[in-house]
Amino acid sequence: MNSSPTSRPELPWLRAFSFTIFGTSVLVASYFPLFYAKLGFSNSQIGLLYALGPMISLIANLFWSVASDKYRTIKKIMILLLIGQIIMSALLSVSTQFSVIIAVITMYYFFYYPAFPLSDTIAINAAKRHNKHFLTVRIFGSIGYAFFALFIGYVLSMIGSSRTMWVAIGIAAIALFITCFIKDQDSPVAKMDMSGIWGILKQKELLWFFGCVFSLAIAVRMNDAFLTVTLNQLGASEKLIGWSQLASSLSEIPIFILLSLYGEKIKELPLLVFASLIFAARFFLVSAADSAGAIIAIQLMHSLSFGVFYVTSIRMLTRLIPDHYRATGMALFTIAWSSASGLLSGTFGGILFERFGRHDFYLVAMGFALLAGVGFASRYLHRGPRLRATGADVSPAANAKAGEEIR
Known part of the structure; x- marks a missing residue:
């Protein structure tokens, strides 16, 4: 445990950084689609722009x-990423043509996505050095997400969605300032071990798990891409959209705490079936909702859907995968949950939303969630959980290695 006087401020600065960096996550997930809509882009175009990120x-x-591994630094890489975000946000603020925005947003995503696993790595290592639980740092990310969801909504309601990128510049600049006070680390981000993929793919249990996760992820990413567009179509202001994000982000915190304390008493597959069914019910209710206020109320189901799924899926994954394949398994999980599903749901979902409307769009999302639930249930009923004990670490610190892209 590092307890020297000069090291004591490290965790408060990391908490401040975690709090701030999630503001950019709020923007990308909730307000970028609204920014595109204000520029006059069609739903299929918005879906394509959303799909570029996971790719x-x-x-x-x-x-x-x-780069982090080669140059043995995380802090300097983080500084480069934040500077890149600021520059790309400035270019996006003056761009209106779809072809130009495709090029610029591609570069923005190039600097945006790696910031989260890097920040997790710094926080995990610092927490270990100070003999603290990783949750003491990571929970400030959830609090920051909730704060910025509401704060950004109020700001954009006053200055207009056309200035979304100026808010992005401001948040990235604050994060850049905080980064200057963070202690550098030479621990690289865990990378995929290509030689371990075959060993993982030979496990039928794990392949079934990834297939169900992918089906559920398509539904979730469809909702992520078009929730703010749906709220806007129902007459919601930027301020009200902020309240919807606040409701979902705050609702997940107590579930995380409860499952970390008592979740081990319940088998994983029944919990995953439960989460899938709650997702399906959530999407069905959104398809039938006739007001923005109703959708905000439905967002409270985020705790029982995403909250239960996130904690349980990582817990199951760490038990199914041996320690020496852990980085590979986490990388494959991220591909199934965020990258491949986001690419498919963005392109397919955009066309679906534009041609058939919100009602049918969310019914299709409900169908994918139900398919995942049936998959988890059939595996449990047919063979049982069959979770192999590996002595895996299922602490929040291990969970964080799945990356922020899971949100």
Whole structure:
């Protein structure tokens, strides 16, 4: 445990950084689609712009991971990422043509996505050095997400969605300032071990798990891409959209705490079936909702859907995968949950939303969630959980290695 006087401020600065960096996550997830809509882009175009992020994240995470390993620094890489975000946000603020925005947003995503696994890595290592629980740092990210969800909504309601990118510049600039006070670390981000993929793919239990996760992820990413567009169509202001994000982000915190304390008493597959069914019910209710206020109320189901799924899926994954394949398994999980599903749901979902409307769009999302639930249930009923004890670490610190892209 490092307890020297000069090291004591490290955790408060990391908490401040975690709090701030999630403001950019709020913007990308909730207000970028609204920004595109204000520019007059169609739903299929918005879906394509959303799908670019997961595709670019595959390349960006690998590139910056290699750079972090080669130059033995995380802080300097983080500074470069934040400067890149600021520059790309400035270019986006003056761009209106779809072709230009595609090029610029591609570069923005290149600097945006790797910031989260890097920040998790710094926080995990610092928490270990100070003999603290990782949750003491990571929970400030959830609090920051809730704060910025509401704060950004109020700001944009006053200055207009056309100035979304100026808010992005401001948040990234604050994060850049805080980064200057963070202690550098030479621990690289865990990378995918290509030699371990075959060993993982031979496990039928794990393949079934990834297939169900992918089905559920398509539904979730469809909702992520078009929730703010749906709220806007129902007459919600930026301020009200902020309240919807606040409701979902705050609701997940007590579930995380409860499952960390008592979740081990319940088998994983029944919990995953439960989460899938709650997701399905949530999407069905959104399809039938006739007001923005109703959708905000439905957002409270985020705790029982995403909250239960997140904690339980990482817990199951750490038990199914041996320690020496852990980085590979986490990388494959991220591809299934965020990258591949985001690419498919963005392109497919945009066309679906534009041609058939919100009602049918969310019914299709409900169908994918139900399919995942049936998959988890059939595996449990047919063979049982069959979770192999590996002595895996299922602490929040291990969970965080799945990356922020899971949100």
